[in-house]
Amino acid sequence: DTAVSQTPKYLVTQMGNDKSIKCEQNLGHDTMYWYKQDSKKFLKIMFSYNNKELIINETVPNRFSPKSPDKAHLNLHINSLELGDSAVYFCASSQKRPGTGVYEQYFGPGTRLTVT
Amino acid sequence: AQSVTQLDSQVPVFEEAPVELRCNYSSSVSVYLFWYVQYPNQGLQLLLKYLSGSTLVESINGFEAEFNKSQTSFHLRKPSVHISDTAEYFCAVSDPGQGAQKLVFGQGTRLTINP
Numbered sequence A: 001d002t003a004v005s006q007t008p009k010y011l012v013t014q015m016g017n018d019k020s021i022k023c024e025q026n027l028g029h030d031t032m033y034w035y036k037q038d039s040k041k042f043l044k045i046m047f048s049y050n051n052k053e054l055i056i057n058e059t060v061p062n063r064f065s066p067k068s069p070d071k072a073h074l075n076l077h078i079n080s081l082e083l084g085d086s087a088v089y090f091c092a093s094s095q096k097r098p099g100t101g102v103y104e105q106y107f108g109p110g111t112r113l114t115v116t
Numbered sequence B: 001a002q003s004v005t006q007l008d009s010q011v012p013v014f015e016e017a018p019v020e021l022r023c024n025y026s027s028s029v030s031v032y033l034f035w036y037v038q039y040p041n042q043g044l045q046l047l048l049k050y051l052s053g054s055t056l057v058e059s060i061n062g063f064e065a066e067f068n069k070s071q072t073s074f075h076l077r078k079p080s081v082h083i084s085d086t087a088e089y090f091c092a093v094s095d096p097g098q099g100a101q102k103l104v105f106g107q108g109t110r111l112t113i114n115p
Helices: none
Strands: A004-007 A010-013 A019-025 A031-037 A043-050 A053-057 A064-070 A073-078 A087-096 A103-107 A111-115 B010-014 B019-021 B032-038 B044-050 B056-058 B064-068 B073-078 B087-094 B109-114
Touching (some): A031 A073, A073 A087, B019 B109
Antiparallel strands (some): B019 B073, B064 B073
């Protein structure tokens, strides 16, 4: 009954390859996110979708393409992988708290991507 | 744009000692503030949050944080730490005026508890 799940947990691949990471949430949330955590543990938002619509798109190379087939899923496809893409990628989901403007985000376990 | 500064990248303390992890954010009319904890090789878990009202907020495992608007701070404290508190702690802010969905994180503070 995991709330936010990601697959795979580990991904090792070579430069130039194309890979995808999948995320699913069973919390009934409307909004999903992708974050990148670099080797220094710094976390930065990449994308956010609300009801399958892209609402946040930070300055991320266009080799990264998110896809949301439905509001419970948000996948991340990465083309032409580079060494600098090595990081831990976290998926998250949230729902607006009634009566407030707050979105509490729940995170998945992360996918550790290593590009060699 | 909002920014968050966690002044200490690492904080080593002895078990049962008190600890304070510092967090400052860039000023805004109103913000929502969060502390997340990341245990080794795991995802982030929400520890506590400040939305409005009482400036002192508490978590279920003994941590508390105080919102100080004049100092734009949201420091995290625990009076007596346990070995199990060893983790990375992240302070985060969202600005309802700029889209509350976006969380901006600090650089993280690694809390290491020594026996």
